[in-house]
Amino acid sequence: MEWNAKNISVPSIKWVSTLFLLSLFCLLNPHQARAAKFPSVSGLRGKESVVSNRCNLFMGSWVVDPSYPLYNSSTCPFIDPEFDCQKYGRPDKQYLKYAWKPDSCALPRFDGADFLKRLRGKKIMFVGDSLSLNMWESLSCMIHTSVRNTKISFSMNKSLSTATFQDYGLTIQLYRTPYLVDIISEKVGLVLTLDSIVAGNAWKGMDMLIFNSWHWWIHTGKSQGWDYIRDGPNLVKDMDRLEAYNKGLTTWAKWIDRNVDTTKTKVFFQGISPTHYQGKDWNQPKRSCHGEVQPLPGSTYPAGLPPATTILNNVLKKMNTPIYLLDITLLSQLRKDAHPSAYSGDHSGNDCSHWCLPGLPDTWNQLLYAALTT
Numbered sequence: 271m272e273w274n275a276k277n278i279s280v281p282s283i284k285w286v287s288t289l290f291l292l293s294l295f296c297l298l299n300p301h302q303a304r305a306a307k308f309p310s311v312s313g314l315r316g317k318e319s320v321v322s323n324r325c326n327l328f329m330g331s332w333v334v335d336p337s338y339p340l341y342n343s344s345t346c347p348f349i350d351p352e353f354d355c356q357k358y359g360r361p362d363k364q365y366l367k368y369a370w371k372p373d374s375c376a377l378p379r380f381d382g383a384d385f386l387k388r389l390r391g392k393k394i395m396f397v398g399d400s401l402s403l404n405m406w407e408s409l410s411c412m413i414h415t416s417v418r419n420t421k422i423s424f425s426m427n428k429s430l431s432t433a434t435f436q437d438y439g440l441t442i443q444l445y446r447t448p449y450l451v452d453i454i455s456e457k458v459g460l461v462l463t464l465d466s467i468v469a470g471n472a473w474k475g476m477d478m479l480i481f482n483s484w485h486w487w488i489h490t491g492k493s494q495g496w497d498y499i500r501d502g503p504n505l506v507k508d509m510d511r512l513e514a515y516n517k518g519l520t521t522w523a524k525w526i527d528r529n530v531d532t533t534k535t536k537v538f539f540q541g542i543s544p545t546h547y548q549g550k551d552w553n554q555p556k557r558s559c560h561g562e563v564q565p566l567p568g569s570t571y572p573a574g575l576p577p578a579t580t581i582l583n584n585v586l587k588k589m590n591t592p593i594y595l596l597d598i599t600l601l602s603q604l605r606k607d608a609h610p611s612a613y614s615g616d617h618s619g620n621d622c623s624h625w626c627l628p629g630l631p632d633t634w635n636q637l638l639y640a641a642l643t644t
C-alpha cells in the first residue's frame with residue numbers, strides 16, 4: 271500500500287478560501303450551463319431509457335461517451351489535491367470519457383437539481399475511510415455543477431465534515447472511521463476492538479447512510495491503524511485479517527439491525543473498491559495502474575473478485591435490515607486507468623488505490639442516484 275496513516279486525517283481542502291470562493295463559483299461556473307442541457311436520462315438513445323427491476327445495474331461494460339466528464343475539477347471547490355489528477359499533471363484525458371453501460375438497461379443520467387428536490391430537508395452521511403471521502407467529494411461536485419446560485423456552507427472537525435446545500439436544507443456529511451468498529455486507546459496502545467462500535471452514536475438520525483470499510487483492514491507496518499486487536503476476551507498482536515474484517519463487519523451489522531429504523535433511514539454499503547498495484551491481476555504482470563490510459567474491455571476481470579467481497583456478501587445476507595449493496599467492485603476493477611497514480615497532489619509515489627475526480631466515483635454516485643430514483 272502506498273498510502274499511509276495521514277489518510278485518517280481531515281481532508282486537506284482549503285476550507286476557508288473555499289468558503290469565500292463558493293459564491294463566485296456558484297455565479298460563474300460555466301460548466302453548469304453545459305450540465306443543464308442534458309436530460310436526466312442518458313445514453314442509449316431511446317432504447318431502454320427506463321431501468322427495470324430486472325436490470326442488474328452492476329453488470330455491464332465501459333463505453334466512450336463524449337458528454338463526460340460530469341464536471342470539471344477546476345470549477346469544483348470540493349476536490350482534495352489527492353484526487354485532482356488534471357491539476358497535478360496527468361497528461362491524458364481519455365479516462366474522463368468513459369460511461370458505465372449496464373448490459374440490459376440505461377443508467378439514468380445524474381440530475382443534481384432533481385437530487386436536491388427529492389432530498390430536500392434530508393441528512394445523508396457517508397461513513398468510512400478515504401474511499402468514502404472520494405465518493406463524498408464526487409457527489410458534492412456533481413450536485414454543485416448542476417445547480418446555479420445555490421448557497422453551500424461547510425463545517426468540519428477531525429471526524430466529521432459537512433456540506434450543507436442551504437436552499438434545500440440538505441446536508442451531506444462524511445464521518446471518518448476506517449474500520450467502522452472502534453479503536454480504543456488503552457494502556458498497551460491503540461486497540462482495534464472488534465465488538466465495540468460506540469462511534470455509531472454519530473450515525474443516528476440520518477435519512478441515508480452509505481458505509482464503506484475494507485482497505486485499512488489489510489494495512490501493516492506504519493500504515494496499520496492500531497497496535498493490538500481485541501477479539502472477544504483476547505488481546506492479540508495480530509490475526510487473520512479477513513477473519514478480523516468478518517468480525518468487525520458483523521458487529522456493524524448487529525448495530526444496524528438494532529439501531530436503524532428503515533422506515534426512516536435508507537442504508538447503503540459502498541462495495542469493496544479494488545486497487546491496481548499488481549498487473550498480474552489483469553494479465554500485465556509488469557504493470558501497475560501507472561501509465562494505464564484505458565479500462566479493460568468487456569465485463570470480466572482476470573483475477574476475479576477479491577475475497578473480501580465474499581465476506582461482505584455473507585454478512586449482508588444474514589442481516590434483518592435490508593441493505594442496498596452498491597456492488598461497484600467489478601466495474602471498478604475494470605478501471606485500471608482511473609487512479610491518480612503519480613498525479614496526486616497529496617501522495618508521493620504511485621496511488622493505485624484512490625480514484626481521480628472527476629472519474630470513477632461519479633459512476634458510483636450515479637448508481638446511488640439510480641437506486642434512489644428507480
Ligand SMILES: *[C@@H]1O[C@H](CO)[C@@H](O)[C@H](O)[C@H]1NC(C)=O
Nearest residue numbers: 339342343344345356363366
Ligand atoms: C477544465 O476547465 C479548464 C478551465 O476552463 C480548462 O483549461 C480545462 O481544459 C478543462 N479540463 C477538462 C478536462 O476539460
Ligand SMILES: *[C@@H]1O[C@H](CO)[C@@H](O)[C@H](O)[C@H]1NC(C)=O
Nearest residue numbers: 425426427428429430431472
Ligand atoms: C465534531 O462535530 C460534531 C457535530 O458538530 C460533534 O458532535 C462532535 O463532537 C465533534 N467532534 C470532535 C472530535 O470535535
